Amino acid sequence: MKISKVIELINGEILIGSIDDSINFAFSSDLMSDVLAFVNEDTALLTGLVNNQVIRTAEMLDLRTIIFVRGKVPPQEVVNLAKERGMTLLITNFTMFESSGVLFKNGIEALRISNE
Amino acid sequence: MNSFITNNDGIVLKYVVGNDDFSIVGEVSSKIKNVLKQLNIDNKLIRRVSIATYEAEVNVAIHSLGGYIEVTITENEIKIKIRDNGPGIKDTKLAMEKGYSTASNKARELGFGAGMGLPNMKRCSDEFKIESKFGEYTELNMKFIK
Structure with a gap:
């Protein structure tokens, strides 16, 4: 799904990045520990955390798209860190539940986690 | 002190990790990642x-009095050694259990402290060793086969 479509569905805004990028999978979490433990594909991250560690976590996993939910806006320092890494950042007033729900309903897939 | 040495054993990188500024946590890992990319590693x-x-790195910043990360890149493997200056882990077996955590609220606000760090390091690496002396240090050694 194109980022432009994502923006339309979550009634969001783009902070940096490209609306021509696309995503197929998404993972929603405020716990970066879990993102690091479970995300291993090129996945969009939905989170309500807006600190540097979100960008660092995404960087380590090669994630390119982050959607900040619940009206949270990352500070400029955080945006700059993401910009240097070529990431796309979106913001939305939707809750994490609604953002995830609307994307899932429109074909964005969930990750299957294994608890070995 | 950060250093970058090439010798017969391969390339050895050493980075100091502090414990006072949470906002820079991840910088060392980012630098290491960039070096690995430049070396055309998979x-x-x-x-x-x-x-x-x-x-x-997050663990050193959250739990320890500071320490260092040393990366050794050879033809066949990447070795990562992390050693801190204490205070050490009382029960390393318990620390390895998923969900066990002693992290502060500050760490939790940053999105960490879920008790997933050590098990995740073990999952990602091909060999994982943890050694700790309570009151003194913790040392992790991980090996990744190329």
Whole structure:
């Protein structure tokens, strides 16, 4: 799904990045520990955390798209860190539940986690 | 002191990790990742090393009095050693259990402290060793086969 479509569905805004990028999978979490433990594909991250560690976590996993939910806006320092890494950042007033729900309903897939 | 040495054993990188500024946590892992990329190492391997290194860096910053990360890159493997200056772990077996955590509220606000770090490092690496002396230090040694 194109980022432009994502923006339309979550009634969001783009902070940096490209609306021509696309995503197929998404993972929603405020716990970066879990993102690091479970995300291993090129996945969009939905989170309500807006600190540097979100960008660092995404960087380590090669994630390119982050959607900040619940009206949270990352500070400029955080945006700059993401910009240097070529990431796309979106913001939305939707809750994490609604953002995830609307994307899932429109074909964005969930990750299957294994608890070995 | 950060250093970058090439010798017969391969390339050895050493980075100091502090424990006072949470906002810069991840910088060392980012630097390591960039070096690995420049060496044209397989992306999947880089990702595994990056996750483990970052988890370790977060741990040093959250739990320890500071320490260092040493990366050794040879023809066949990447070795990561993380050693801190204490205070050490009372029960390393308990610390390895998923969900066990002694992290502060500050760490939790940053999105960490779920008790997933050490098990995740073990998952990502091909060999994982943890050694700790309570009151003195913790040392992790991880090996990643190329």
